[in-house]
Amino acid sequence: MPKWLQKSFVVLITILTFGLISPSHILLNDVSAEKAEKRDALESESSKLLLENQIDKTDIVKQLVTEAEQQSYIKFGSRIKPVIEDEFRDIILPEIEKVIEVVASNYPEEDLSRLTITEIPSGGNSEKIFNIYDHVKKQDIIRFHVRKDHPPQEGYWFNFHYHTFEDQFQGHHHLGSIYWDKNTPPQWMS
Template identity: 55%
Template structure:
């Protein structure tokens, strides 16, 4: 349903019932729009392509890590969207991305070089307010190895902060491994991928 029509219906129902009834279905985004947003992200960023990693053969560990860092940057920028990216991209490249590279190198150090080709980027960044940036998974077992997330924190009386962290399969994704934080401002940040 087009956004303008949904908003119009919401206003009409609210006015007709003197504000006593608010149709919840009109307030939430439909799941089809979410799927369309993911599809649009793939079309806008053709380099974010999971099939690429399934066919890629890495000659050494350094090439693998460089390719994963490139994918991390692309997925992160896709998640930031056009409203957040211009504000935080420089600090992200300087602070967070090098820490992501270290995390990828550390976690994948448990994999023999010949098994690196089994590791792929598994997911598209999620929009809205969810945390997922991307996951690296073992293509044979279809299980995640490392999950990269960003959380929006708002401590009382302070600015909003983007907290970047990752989880690993070694501790069943329980521990937050900190990658760093980036300050936003007092104003509420826009939704991811907006």
């Protein structure tokens, strides 16, 4: 019932009964019942939306691993990727997935959807492959790198590792190494 009509009834009944009976409590009960129905409908809609928007932890991990693989291949470029792609997929990618699973299990579940992967790896001789960061806090959580190592008399190796925010990215956590060749590898993203 529209408010203007409710107020008109209250005024009309008050005038007709010389103010002895005030029907406002009857009309107010109708209004509060309508409000309760609307509130219940809104609450059920919001709970449906919340359930629909909840993302399973395994889905988030799968998405992050897929993006990590894509960013790694971009980093390798067309000259390095064909040579190390199989070893990367067999040796390094499972290790990256384990690290992402640990990050996801240690991160508050309600904040997991805020985790994303940086979109542009570094080229040239830079080590950065990708970072996982909280896009709301604008804070890196973990940084994945690859370094070109050249031990004497051994040729070139790609050393995959990561750094975490827990030690201000100072610690060097080894993921694995892939042998390149005796010849100098090309620049990243070439």
